[in-house]
Structures are given as structure tokens and as C-alpha cells.
Amino acid sequence: MNYTKAVFIREFEMLLLDLFGKGRLNGTVHTCVGQETIPLALAEYIVDGDRIFSNHRGHGHFLAFGGDTKALLAEMLGKKSGVSGGIGGSQHLYNENFISNGIQAGLTPAAVGYAKVNALKNNNNIAVVFVGDGTLGEGLLYESLNLASIYQAPVLFVMENNGYAQSTPFALMYKGNIKDRINGFGIQYLSTTIWDESFEEIVKEAVNLTRTGQPVFVEIECYRLNPHSKGDDNRDEKEIALFRQKDPINQFKLNNPNLAEQVEREAVDVLQRILKELDEEANLKSVQQHQYVYSQRVEWEAVQRIESDRINKLIYEGLKLYLSMENTIFLGEDIANTTSQTPGEYGGAFKVSGDLSDLYEGRVLNTPIAEASIIGFAVGAALNGYRPVVEIMFGDFLSLGFDQILQQVSKIPEMYGRKINLPLIIRTPMGGRRGYGPTHSQNIEKHFLFLPNIRMIALNSYTNPIDIYKSLINSDYMPTIVIEDKIGYTKKLCEIEIRGYKVMRSSEDFPTLFFKPTGITANLTILCYGGMLDEVLRAMSELLEEEAYPHIICPLEISPFNIYPLLESIRMTKRLFIIEEGSRYGALSAEIMSYLLANKIEIEKVSRFSNESIIPCAKEAEMNVIPNRTTIVSNVLNFLYD
Numbered sequence: 267m268n269y270t271k272a273v274f275i276r277e278f279e280m281l282l283l284d285l286f287g288k289g290r291l292n293g294t295v296h297t298c299v300g301q302e303t304i305p306l307a308l309a310e311y312i313v314d315g316d317r318i319f320s321n322h323r324g325h326g327h328f329l330a331f332g333g334d335t336k337a338l339l340a341e342m343l344g345k346k347s348g349v350s351g352g353i354g355g356s357q358h359l360y361n362e363n364f365i366s367n368g369i370q371a372g373l374t375p376a377a378v379g380y381a382k383v384n385a386l387k388n389n390n391n392i393a394v395v396f397v398g399d400g401t402l403g404e405g406l407l408y409e410s411l412n413l414a415s416i417y418q419a420p421v422l423f424v425m426e427n428n429g430y431a432q433s434t435p436f437a438l439m440y441k442g443n444i445k446d447r448i449n450g451f452g453i454q455y456l457s458t459t460i461w462d463e464s465f466e467e468i469v470k471e472a473v474n475l476t477r478t479g480q481p482v483f484v485e486i487e488c489y490r491l492n493p494h495s496k497g498d499d500n501r502d503e504k505e506i507a508l509f510r511q512k513d514p515i516n517q518f519k520l521n522n523p524n525l526a527e528q529v530e531r532e533a534v535d536v537l538q539r540i541l542k543e544l545d546e547e548a549n550l551k552s553v554q555q556h557q558y559v560y561s562q563r564v565e566w567e568a569v570q571r572i573e574s575d576r577i578n579k580l581i582y583e584g585l586k587l588y589l590s591m592e593n594t595i596f597l598g599e600d601i602a603n604t605t606s607q608t609p610g611e612y613g614g615a616f617k618v619s620g621d622l623s624d625l626y627e628g629r630v631l632n633t634p635i636a637e638a639s640i641i642g643f644a645v646g647a648a649l650n651g652y653r654p655v656v657e658i659m660f661g662d663f664l665s666l667g668f669d670q671i672l673q674q675v676s677k678i679p680e681m682y683g684r685k686i687n688l689p690l691i692i693r694t695p696m697g698g699r700r701g702y703g704p705t706h707s708q709n710i711e712k713h714f715l716f717l718p719n720i721r722m723i724a725l726n727s728y729t730n731p732i733d734i735y736k737s738l739i740n741s742d743y744m745p746t747i748v749i750e751d752k753i754g755y756t757k758k759l760c761e762i763e764i765r766g767y768k769v770m771r772s773s774e775d776f777p778t779l780f781f782k783p784t785g786i787t788a789n790l791t792i793l794c795y796g797g798m799l800d801e802v803l804r805a806m807s808e809l810l811e812e813e814a815y816p817h818i819i820c821p822l823e824i825s826p827f828n829i830y831p832l833l834e835s836i837r838m839t840k841r842l843f844i845i846e847e848g849s850r851y852g853a854l855s856a857e858i859m860s861y862l863l864a865n866k867i868e869i870e871k872v873s874r875f876s877n878e879s880i881i882p883c884a885k886e887a888e889m890n891v892i893p894n895r896t897t898i899v900s901n902v903l904n905f906l907y908d
Contacts, residue, residue, distance in 0.1 A: 267307065267514070269515065269518045269522075271329070272303055272514070272515050272518070273530055274329070275325070275326045275329050276515055277530065277534055277537060278329060278338075279298060279492075281537050281541070282295050282297060290343065291342055291343070291356075292355070294356060294357075295342070295356045296357070298326035298327075298490075299490065300428070300490050300491035301428065301488045301490060302515060303460050303514050304326075304426055304460060304469075305396075306330045307465065307466050308394065308473065309331050309332070310466075310469075311469070311470055311474070312473075313390075313391070314363075315384075316363065316393070317377075317380050317391070317393045317649070317650070318331050318364045318394050319376060319377040319380075319395040320364065320365065320366035320367075321368070321397065323426075324359055324366035325356070328364055331363065332363075333359070333361055334349070334361070335537075335540060336540045336543070336544070337361075338359065339537075339540055340352070341355065342355070342356060343549070344550050345544060346547070346549070346550050347544075349361055349682075350682045350683040351682075351683025351685075352550030353550065354682055358681050358682060360682035360686065365649070367673075367674075369673050369674075370397075370400065370401045371397060371401050371404035372674060373642075373646075374395055374397065374410035374411075374642070375406065375410045375638070375639040375642025376646035376649060377395035377410070378417070378639070378643055379642065379645060379647040379649075380393045380421075380647065380650045381414070381419035381481075383652050384420060385418070385419060385420060385479060386629070386652075391420070392421065392422055392477055393421040394422045394424060395424065398426055398427075399425060399429070400439070403440075406642070408447075408451075409638060410642070411448070413634065413639050413643060418480055418481070420477065420481070421482075422472055422482050423453075423482070423484070424472075425444075425485045425486065427485055427486065428487075428488050428489055429487075429489060444457075453480075453481050453482065453483050454480065454481075454482045454483065455483050456468055456471060456475075456483070457484065458485075458487070459488070460488045461512055468484065469486075489509040489513075491513060553680075554680065556718050556826075558825065558857065559826065559858070559861045561829050561830045562828050562830055564831060565772070566770040566773070566780060567771060567773065568768065569771050569779070571759075571763065571769075576755065576756050576758055577758065578755035580730060581618050581693075581731040582618055582619065584731040584732045584735030585618070585622060585655065587735050588691075589626045589629065589630070591653065594629065594652060595629045595630075595631065595644075595655070596619070596622060596626070596631070596657070597633050597655075597656055597657070598614070598633055598640065598656055598659065600659070601619040601623065601657055602619075602631070602632040603619070603620060603621045603623045615659050615660075617755070618657075618755070638670050640667065641667040641670040641671060642670045644690045648688045648690045649686065649688075653689045653690065654690045654691070656693065657693050658694040659694075660695060660706045661694040661697075661711070661752075662706055662708050662710060663694070664710060664714065665713070668713070668714075671692075671717070671747075675688060675745045676719050676745075679719045679743075679745075680719055688719075690745050691746050692746070692748065693750060694749060695750045695752040696709045696750070696752060696847075696848075697709055697752040697753065697796070699753045699888065700753060701883055703881070703882065704881060704882065704883070707752075708880070708881055709848030709849075711853075711854075712852055714747055715824065715854060716825050716826070717825075720744070720745050720825065721825065721826070722823070722824050722825035723748045723776055723822055723823055724749045724795045724796035724821075724822065724824050725748065725750050725796065725822070726751070726779065726795065726797070726799045727757055727759060727760065728769065728779050728799065728820070729759075734748070737775040751796055751797030751800075752797070753797065754800070757800070766783055766784055766785065767781050767782065767784065768784050769782075770782065772828075772831055774823070774828065776822045776823035778821045778823075778828065778831040779799075779818070779819070779820040779821075779822070780817065780818070780819060781803075783815050783817075788815050788817045788839050789814065789816075789839060789906065790815075790842070790843055790902070790905070790906055791816060791817045791819060791832065791838075791839045791842045792818050792902070793820075793821075795820055795824055797847060798847050799820045801894055802818060803818075805895045808895075809899055812903055814902055814903060816843075817835040819831055819832050827858075829858065829861060836862075836867065836869055841870055841871045841905075842858075842869060842872040843872075843873055843874070844873070844875070845874070845875050845876070845898060847876070847893060849877060850878065853876070855876070873905050875902075876893065877891050
């Protein structure tokens with residue numbers, strides 16, 4: 267054991283507590299005092315290419331695995347030179363082989379995804395993910411253990427069991443046997459304590475077993491000598507005193523007083539010198555401001571109607587093109603065409619994936635029903651240089667993965683100082699008209715609109731999915747959610763034609779469609795997106811008969827949203843009618859109307875029409891709830907002439 271490094275880590279943590287007490291640290295700080303020897307024991311067997319996934323108590327982990335002390339302290343002090351640019355703070359640390367996160371179990375599926383990509387690359391590297399005993403209450407941990415076992419991902423789960431989940435004793439919130447839980451997933455379980463003579467040998471065994479190409483779980487009993495964070499400690503003083511005597515570092519000091527004193531003094535001197543240097547550096551004073559609705563000029567080109575295959579086949583061809591790149595992986599529920607256990611063709615619930623699992627064997631993976639860990643797995647694959655595509659069977663189920671989308675996909679590119687790209691795609695069908703009922707028919711895109719660092723695309727029947735995937739290949743690395751129209755899979759491109767209209771698309775990678783009447787002046791603008799485009803197009807013959815001559819604006823990229831094409835139309839028509847299948851409140855229509863008001867856009871009239879109910883199963887009720895041809899006509903005419 268490297269006790270010189272252990273003492274240094276402890277002095278670093280004590281410095282943080284001192285700085286916090288002086289008001290120099292913002293937020294919170296979780297120290298690892300008493301647990302320093304765990305990452306140091308592991309560090310002996312970690313090699314280049316291994317990746318560490320840490321948690322809220324990660325300072326000691328970071329330093330043990332070679333992290334830069336000055337950059338770490340700079341992060342704590344909110345300096346631009348910090349490991350995460352001053353954005354992440356205590357719980358969100360990053361370097362090329364290390365990442366930590368404050369969400370319990372939040373990075374466990376990412377560790378599995380990272381490790382699985384190592385296996386695909388045929389290297390000997392592993393992922394190590396730290397969890398606390400309290401994390402045993404998180405369902406995401408068990409999803410991750412299951413994924414790791416299914417895919418035989420070389421990931422080592424390290425549980426630091428300090429006996430407390432924040433302030434609650436472990437025994438009060440845990441029942442059963444840990445070993446039985448882990449063995450239930452078919453995963454090797456090892457255990458030790460930081461006080462055992464065999465401690466380092468058990469750690470070595472755990473790492474070596476993982477390198478054989480399997481997941482391993484090691485439980486290490488320890489004791490946190492300091493509070494959970496700052497001063498929140500309600501433990502018995504006698505208990506703390508007992509473990510302080512047993513503490514390996516204190517034992518080292520007791521047995522080597524002169525050496526310990528020297529090591530301690532040198533550590534303090536180094537840290538004080540670094541602190542003095544950092545006092546001269548500038549603090550982080552601002553961060554990027556996100557522009558969710560913006561106006562950027564576009565050029566227009568005509569859309570040529572073509573004879574094409576069904577849209578689900580075109581999506582298949584787009585995915586095929588994407589997967590032709592070696593560093594791609596496709597995962598989701600029931601997407602594989604054939605397996606030894608389930609012979610016969612399947613290829614996804616909406617027959618999009620087809621035979622991709624045969625064409626790209628090993629890179630098209632069936633997953634359990636576990637949306638959160640599927641998305642988290644994709645995060646890990648992206649961190650390891652791959653470009654994953656995730657299929658979520660129904661858009662409604664995105665809610666089950668919301669934690670990963672919000673806390674990881676959205677935040678990772680930014681909270682680690684813009685040092686990470688996440689080139690991942692999440693595909694999912696949304697919408698009703700299939701009779702699937704309340705949990706399988708909703709348009710819930712508004713809950714994901716305008717999340718930082720996430721692009722959202724809504725497919726429509728006039729934009730070729732192949733072109734979209736070409737753009738995704740060549741575009742930036744922004745994570746992208748692709749919404750597919752559930753009843754649009756069997757349609758063909760440009761199936762519905764409007765006589766007397768010219769169809770144009772913007773010059774953007776993810777274009778806006780502009781349907782413009784020829785030979786007559788438009789008297790209103792209709793904005794819609796996704797599957798709603800077809801309903802609007804079906805309503806056009808009746809609208810034209812009633813002398814309603816709309817521009818139709820249909821954006822492909824709904825977040826972030828380029829409002830310029832819409833403004834260009836509004837300047838001509840002075841009237842705007844927005845149609846959405848999902849509920850209007852807090853939706854795209856709300857943001858558009860807010861933008862018009864805030865920017866004092868000259869407009870005579872604006873309104874919106876949407877579904878304001880849970881979509882039912884009964885056929886007639888379902889059709890009456892969702893905006894359709896008939897209700898669109900009546901609402902547009904009322905808007906135009908009332």
C-alpha cells in the first residue's frame with residue numbers, strides 16, 4: 267500500500283473541509299476520509315485504457331488514479347483551470363480515464379456500455395465503477411448488473427460499504443444478502459474489508475477476473491471517519507472513535523511516527539503551494555447561455571416528389587447507412603432479427619430494424635426491458651468512441667429513461683467543461699391512431715424539448731429518413747432524439763399532394779418544409795410537425811374550398827428551433843395557427859408564442875389547436891381527441907373568419 271499517497275489524499279480532503287469552513291467552497295463537499303486505501307489498492311492494477319466511473323465521494327478516487335492535484339483543487343475553488351472548467355464542482359470530475367457523477371448509480375449503465383465497447387474492440391481494458399452501500403436501493407444498479415451479465419461486459423463493480431447511506435445505518439434500509447443478490451445475476455461476488463490482511467489480494471483478484479472478460483462485483487467494508495458532507499453527522503462518537511483507532515492511515519502513523527510526520531508535512535506544503543498559486547487565477551464567472559429558439563436566415567430549394575418505398579424501409583436504409591461505420595452500435599428491445607433462442611424473423615415492433623442484426627453481427631443488440639439502462643449504456647458506448655443508436659419501442663417509455671436523458675445525456679457535454687462529445691441517437695415512435703391506449707399513444711415530446719445540448723427531430727412524410735441519417739453522420743456530436751410517426755411507417759414519401767402548391771425545403775442539415783400556394787396570396791400560416799403534417803395536408807382540399815390559403819411550415823428540427831422560416835411566412839400572412847398532436851401547455855407552440863410576444867413580432871392573430879386529453883383506447887374517442895382532418899378544418903376556419 268502506498269501510504270505516502272494515502273496521507274496526501276487525506277490531507278487534501280482535510281484542506282477542502284478547512285476551505286469550506288472559511289466559505290471558500292461553493293455548494294457541498296463529500297470527503298473520503300477513512301476510505302483512501304480502497305482506490306489506492308485498485309490503482310496498482312489499473313492500466314492505460316481502463317476507465318474509472320466514480321461517484322459523489324470521488325476526490326480520493328481521482329487522485330489515486332493519477333488525477334492532477336492542482337486541476338482538482340482548481341475545480342473545487344471554481345476556477346477556469348479546473349478539471350471540469352469550474353462547472354462540475356466537487357461531484358463532477360473528468361479526465362481522459364476518469365469521470366464522476368453525483369447521481370447514485372447514475373453512471374453504472376455507462377460503465378457497462380463502456381466495457382462492452384472494450385470487448386467489441388478486442389482489447390484487454392476494463393471499466394471500474396464505484397458505488398456506495400446506499401446505492402443498493404437504486405433500481406438502475408440492478409438493471410446495470412443484468413446488462414453486464416447478459417453482455418459479459420468486463421466491468422468491475424466496487425461497493426464501498428461504509429455502513430451508512432448518508433445518515434441512515436445500512437441495516438435499517440437493506441434486507442437480505444448482498445452476495446445472493448449479485449450471484450442472482452450470474453456475476454462473481456468477492457468481499458473483503460480494508461482491515462483484512464487479504465484486502466489487497468482480493469482487490470487484485472477482482473481486477474484480474476474482470477480482465478478475463480466478465481463482470482465482477484467486489485464489496486469492500488470500510489468506515490467513513492468524517493461526516494457524509496461537511497457537518498451532517500449523527501453517529502455515535504464512541505463508534506467513530508473505535509474506527510479511528512482501526513483506521514489504516516492512523517495505524518501507519520502510529521507505527522511509523524517519524525516517516526508519517528515527514529510525509530504529512532510534505533503533503534501540507536505541496537497543497538499550500540498549489541493553493542497559493544490558484545489564488546492568483548481567475549474564477550469562472552459565467553457559462554454558456556443556451557438559445558433554444560433562434561432566428562437564422564435560410565435558403566430554399568424545391569422538393570422533388572419521388573417514387574419511394576415505405577417510410578419504415580427508408581428508416582431501415584438510413585440505419586443501415588449509419589451502421590456501415592465500424593464505430594456504431596444499435597440497441598433496443600426486440601430489434602434483433604434472429605437469435606438462437608428466438609429463431610425466425612422479427613426485426614423490431616414496427617419492422618424497422620429488419621435484418622440489421624444479421625448484417626452487423628455483434629453490433630445490433632437486443633436489450634432487456636430497461637429503458638434507463640439502455641440509454642445509460644449508450645452514454646458509456648459514446649464515451650468509448652462509439653456512435654450508438656437506441657430504439658425505445660414506444661415514445662411513452664422515454665419517461666422511464668428520463669433520468670438518464672436529463673442527468674447524463676443532456677448535462678455531460680457541458681458539466682465536464684465541454685471536454686466530452688456524446689454522438690448518440692435515441693429513436694422512438696410517438697402518437698395515437700393505433701388504439702394502443704393511454705400508456706402507448708401519447709405525444710410527450712414537450713417534456714424533452716429544449717433540454718440543453720439535445721437536438722430533437724420529428725420525422726415527416728416529405729423528408730427522406732436516409733437524408734437525415736446522412737446529416738447525422740456528418741453533423742456535430744449533439745445527442746439527438748428522433749421522433750417517428752407511429753402510423754407513418756407504412757406510408758410512402760410525398761404520398762399526399764396538394765395541387766397549386768410549391769413545396770420547398772430549407773438549406774439546413776435538418777430542413778424546414780415550406781408549402782406555398784402558387785398564383786394566389788396566402789392569408790394565414792399553419793405550423794405543424796411530425797405526423798400532424800399529413801392531417802393538415804388531408805384537410806387542404808376543404809380549406810381551399812373555403813378560401814383558406816395557408817402557408818404550411820413544417821420543421822424537422824423542433825429543438826433547438828429555427829424560427830426564421832416561420833417569421834418569413836408571418837411577415838406575409840400576419841396570421842399564425844399552430845397545430846400539435848401533443849398537449850399545448852409548455853410545448854413548442856407555447857415557446858413560439860412567447861418568442862413572438864417578447865420580440866414584438868408584428869402579427870394580427872395567433873392561436874393553436876392540440877390534444878388536451880390522455881389518448882384513450884376506444885376508436886371513436888381516440889380519433890376525436892387527436893386533431894384530425896375534420897377538426898383541423900373547423901378550427902382553422904373559425905380562427906380565420908371569426
